[in-house]
Amino acid sequence: MPTSPSPLPASNTRPRLTVAVTGLNATDSPGPGVAVIRALRETTDFDLRIIGLSYEALEPGIYLRELVDKTYQLPYPAAGTAALLARLAHIREREDVAVLIPNFDAELFNFIKLEPELRALGIHTFLPTLAQLDARDKLNLAAFGAAYGFSTPASRPLHSAFEITTAAETLGWPLVLKGRYYDAAVVHSLAQAEQAFARLSGLWGVPLIAQQFVAGQEINIAGLGDGHGRALSAVPMRKLTITDRGKAWAGITLEDEALLALARRFAEATRWRGGFELELIRTAADELVILEINPRFPAWIYLTAAAGQNQPAALLRLALGLPVTMMEGYAVGKMFVRYAWDLITDHTEFQQVAALGEL
CATH class of the missing domain: 3.30.1490.20 (ATP-grasp fold, A domain)
Structure with a gap:
């Protein structure tokens, strides 16, 4: 029988694209960045160069060289938009960053404010609006629930x-x-x-x-809104093990239409733009209570890619203005279990990050 031709190297078949990602603190309370990068690495659309954006020299993601090609430090969010823009402009002069994916709540305000300036630099994002960011804030959650008909504490x-x-x-x-x-x-x-x-x-x-305090079963939903009222993807997960800080250390995907309907209602009511996470409690009376609405991907987001709905890869397309179809179906019973790993690097790499702000 004739054999299929051997595939060409990725660099010859897929366009090269540089993407910058924050949230590299893969600790016991991890940021989403490393998981986002793992999911992006599985895209078949692009041959990716990944730029890590860190705040501290000991963020483990900096030294995961199989995932991150180059890292630059950013000023802390408290430094304001001017300092952030100056740093990103410097990075853009050295790296052809086409898309930037922020992953920390505390940094989103600055990145959203700078969207027009970043676009002028050639850097695309796909983020919620400032109004959306404010409406789901923890301080405003009860009012949000009352306004849109969601149960909140x-x-x-x-x-x-x-x-x-x-x-x-x-x-x-x-x-x-x-x-x-x-x-x-x-x-x-x-x-x-x-x-x-x-x-x-x-x-x-x-x-x-x-x-x-609301007693019940802890459930999280990772979703992606298109900004026009549709949840392009939603994957629910039940926590199996949590840390003493309440972070999921193991979880399993669920088949539950009520959870998917809730995610769709959230995207429709808010016209959410970008990644989101709903943190829920299912009470003994089977009521779904929203405890928090996180305005970005969660640290367990790689589970969505493993289950068949690669939300970070889809967000990458949205940021570039490319079409994204609704994602239907995912593997139910797919689990993740986190683990601690001693990452070995050389002190000269740490010194370079600490002294020069890049590696």
Whole structure:
């Protein structure tokens, strides 16, 4: 029988494309960047050069050279848009970055504000609008739920530890205290709450969010909105193991039409643009309560690619203005299990990142 011709090397059949990705802190509370890059590496559309964008010299993703071709450090989000734009313009002079995918909540405001300037540099993004970002903020979640008909826990801002008692009288014990962008603690007494307030406010500032505790099964949904009211992809996952910080350490994809319908309703109601994650509780009464809406891909996003819906690869096409069809079907029962791994590098590489801001 005749044999099929051997495929040509990827560089001869696929256009070369440079993509920059943030969120390289693959620790016990990982950023999404490494998982996003793993998914991007599986695209059949492009031959990718991946530029890592880091904030600290010890972010493990910097040294995963099989995934990241080159890394540059960015100024912290608190430095503002001018410092970020200057750094990205410098990087763009050296790297032909066509698409940039931010993966941290705290950095999104600056990147969204800079979208016109980045486009002028030739850098494309596909991000939510500032209005969308603000509407799903933890401080506004209860109002968001009321406006769109989603079930959300009652909550209130905490500007000082003196407000905990009043919050507990309204919301009851146990109470969930959350940082503005990251981190949370379930507290069962005033003493625990005061201790958690000191820790969280020290890390993330105030206000913190006091949220009503909801018991039930923890479920997350990773989705991709096209900006016109459609969820192009939605993959639900049930947490099997969590860390002491509440992060999923193992999870499994679920077949559940109610979860998919919720993701579609969210995309339709908000006309969401880009990646998102819904953090849910399914109560004993089978009610789906939205605890958080994260405005970017989650750290477990590679599971969507493994299950058959590669959301980061689809977002790449959206950023470039290329068509993306609705993704139907995914592998149910596909699992992920995280693990710790000692990544070995040389001190000269760390020194180069720390001193020069690139590797």
